[in-house]
């Protein structure tokens with residue numbers, strides 16, 4: 749488990765460097781905000797279910813992840829959907845070829861730093877006419893790359909600054925984390 753965690757961290761840093769390069773930022777701009785490795789791993793098990801008990805239900809309601817990026821691994825069952833285009837309310841399948849493939853989600857902190865859209869996603873239990881059928885069990889692993897708690901969530905690109913505001917106030921990652929946890933679990 750700990751070696752998987754550290755492989756994910758290595759991949760996270762490479763992805764953050766690639767995003768920095770892509771946005772024209774100094775290569776280590778994002779990496780430098782992720783030195784304390786305060787990341788999280790979630791192993792999810794969705795039990796097999798009788799479809800008749802879950803008409804119109806979802807396995808996880810639509811949400812955005814609130815870290816920087818999420819590395820998501822899933823089995824072959826499917827059900828993961830992403831809102832496309834952002835804000836449209838239309839969800840499209842984000843199926844992968846299997847557990848060896850990794851889906852990279854943009855999270856809220858990366859959106860605040862760069863303006864890239866935080867991916868709204870859900871795990872759906874698609875409607876079926878065959879109400880007698882069972883929905884198979886499903887496994888997923890989500891690695892949530894989180895910013896250092898002291899990092900300030902302010903735009904890293906000048907184009908994102910609101911110059912009409914004389915003083916702009918930004919949350920620290922710690923404040924944002926607590927805000928989102930309170931909103932999710934309160």
Ligand SMILES: O=C(O)CCC(=O)C(=O)O
Pocket residue numbers: 790792808813820822828869871887888889890
């Ligand atoms: O199980 C999945 O594929 C997604 C899980 C997820 O979105 C989450 O844990 O935030």
Ligand SMILES: [Fe+2]
Pocket residue numbers: 811812813869
């Ligand atoms: Fe998620």
